[in-house]
Amino acid sequence: AFEADDAVDWGPETEMETNERFEEAGEIQDGLGASVMGLIYVNPEGPDGRPDPLASAKNIRQTFDRMAMDDEETAALIAGGHTFGKVHGADDPEENVGPEPEAAPIEDQGFGWESDHGEGKGADAITSGIEGPWTDAPIEWDMGYVDNLLDHEWEPERGPGGAWQWTPAEGELYEQAPDAHLPDELVDPMMLTTDVALKRDPDYREVLEHFQDHPDEFQSAFARAWYKLTHRDMGPPARFLGPEVPDEEMIWQDPLPEADYETIDEADAAHLKEEILAADLSVPRLVKTAWASASTFRGSDMRGGANGARVRLRPQRDWEVNEPDRLVETLDTLEAVREAFNADRGDDVRVSLADLIVLGGNAAVERAAAEAGHDVTVPFEPGRVDATQARTDVESFEALEPTADGFRNYRGDDAERDAEELLVDRAELLNLTVPETTVLVGGMRALDANYRGSDHGVLTDRPGTLTNDFFVNLLSMETEWEPASEYREVFEAYDRDTGDLAWTGTRVDLVFGSNDRLRAVAEVYGADDAEAQFVDDFVDAWHKVMTLDRFDLR
Structure with a gap:
């Protein structure tokens, strides 16, 4: 109960403010x-101090x-943040x-961080070991930071805290700043x-020089970048509250178009499943x-999910885990169903591909359950829309590509754990x-939904049928795993009596028999009744x- 959570990958270091996280230089x-364990972004003194x-x-x-963040957003955030304080x-x-508190x-x-230097606060405060303001007006929003940085030369020196910082070169100082705690100094x-x-850096400098010539654009760039920095883990603006929510929806919020049609009803859904x-x-x-x-959804920042059908757009359609060649064929078939349905309507009712993709999965689950003798109806709520490529931030979506997906028994070449x-990580992102x-x-194993049709973990003689065979055969004492x-x-898995090969499985499959908590649940589902x-x-x-x-349903 008193141990730290080891689920988060903080990096290879075992001590704070150490650095072992570079594959190669830079x-x-x-x-x-972050470039250093324990720091938010990068070492302010420079790499390795x-x-x-x-x-x-x-x-x-x-x-x-x-x-x-691109170069403009990065420069705006640093310059704006260092305008103050x-x-x-x-x-x-x-x-x-x-x-530190933990130690x-x-x-x-x-x-x-108990300090024995003077009063330990105010003028005696020690945090980073670097000392001083950036501008002569550190409580005002102005162009002082940009002007100071660009218009004067700076040279490195050790500050009073022993850390590297930069001071105005000789003859460059034009105005001192009032001390934050001793107003007479x-x-x-x-x-x-x-x-x-x-x-x-020439690219960052070009941005700063533009800001220097256009202060209003600097202020706007900082405001937009700050909004992005502080809100990008909150999901779409539909989840935001209050009078200060901007009318504009930013591309980093994965915007979706408004539906200009009526959604399908239960009868339409039943027809479409057929x-x-x-x-x-x-x-x-x-x-x-x-x-x-x-399954692209991430509870950590509310991104991804089925709404928008971005699985048909770059970059998701090209992800190896999605089997791009087969995905395209499936999407083309579903698109033909969608076009035929919409063309036949004489009213304003339409179905989106996003809804149809989910509806297709539901129909498959219902058929697989029926094959096993179970009559079920998977709940379905229409209302998803189709995103556009132009309003999809391809570069930032690439971060959502999974290196592994245990639910499909996929483990990419770049997966290191x-x-x-990695299954637990994926499950946590899905709030499972x-x-x-x-x-x-x-x-998923019973439904034969493995990556590239692999047999690993498909512990059934009836693949594509929704049975509990995975648990029955995983836990069976008639086989022995090697x-x-x-x-x-x-x-x-080999038959204990005949020695014949019965099944194959991955670490993801076998963990449901080896981990005590997972096995307890697996034994429930593997029971005869x-x-x-x-x-x-x-x-x-x-x-x-x-x-x-589907935040609109909550």
């Missing part, structure tokens, strides 16, 4: 944003790019500041290595297409509980995933 490992502005610019660009480094933190003794009661402005980086099932699309292909569309750990994760994996190779990624419950629970979990981004 290239941060995939999946990480070296005052190297050009190397710092490379780190800045890569870190902010992973937040989907100061940094605090009255003395050396190594000698004057105690351990502080129990009697400190959750507090840390004046102090020299300073710059960070990360500030000088914006001046030395048309889809008559279109020679198999249960696995319909299930995988619906899953590919909906164990497949079962342990039982929901379990029933979905078992159901690793297929030294890599221990694929396993083989559990198939009806399994089917009902699968339908509920499937419907949940299909509607994760």
Whole structure:
């Protein structure tokens, strides 16, 4: 109960403010944003504490790019943020500041960084070890930061806290700033290595020079970039409240068009399911297409999901996990069904491809359940619309591409962690509980919805039928599992009596028998009388995933 959560990949380091996260010079490992453990963005002194502005610019660009910020947004955020305030480094933190809260003794009661330098606050405050304001008016919004940086020369020096910072070169100082805590004293402005980086890098400098000539555009660029920075994990504006929500919908909010038609009703949905099932699309292909569309949802920032049918657009249509060649064929068939339905209507009722993709998956689940002897209806709420390529931020959507998807038994070449750990990550992004994760994996295997039709984990003689065979055969004592190779990624189940090969599975499959919590749920679904419950629970979990981004239903 008192251990840290190890689920988050903070990086390879074991100590704060250390740096082991570069694949090569200046290239941060995939999946990480900050260039230094424990810092928000980059080291303000420069890479590895070296005052190297050009190397710092490379780190800045890569870190902010992973937040989907371009050069203009990055320069606006840094310049705007440094227009105000100061940094605090009255003395050396190594000698004057105690351990962080997690390392502080129990009697400190959750507090840390106890300072013995003077009063430890105000003029005696020590945080970063860098000291001073950026401008001579650090409580006003003006062009002081941009002007100071561009119009004067700066040279590195060790500040009072022992860290590298930049001071005006000799003869460059034009006006000192009032001390933030001692109003009768004046102090020299300073710059960070990360500030000088914006001046030395030609692309960032071009942006700053434009801002200097057009102050209104600087203010607007900062406001828009700040709005993006502080709201990009909140989902679409439909979830926002209050009078200050902008009328404009930004491209980073994955905008969707307003429907200019009436949505289908239950009778229409039933008719369309019949048309889809008559279109020679198999249960696995319909299930995988619906899953590919909906499972992009991320509860961490409310992006992705089936609404918009972006699975048909770049970059999602090209993702390897989605089997692009087969995906295109399935989407073309569904598009033909959509066009025929819409063309035959004599009223304002239309169906979107986004709705049809989900409806196709639902129809496949219902057919597979019927093949197993279960009469179920998967809930369906129309109202999804189709996004456009022009209003899809391709570059930022690329971050949603999964390196692994255990639900489809897919593990890409770039996946570096164990497949079962990546399954847990995917399930968490989908806001799934342990039982929901379990029933979905078992159901997807029974539905034969593996990547590229792999047999791994399809522990049934009736693939494409919604049975609980996955759990029955995984937990059966009639077979014994062995690793297929030294890599221990694929396993083989052999009949204990005959020695014949019965099944194959991956680490994702076998974790439902080896992990005690997952096995407890798997044993429930693998019971002799559990198939009806399994089917009902699968339908509920499937419907949940299909509607994760339907904020209009909540």
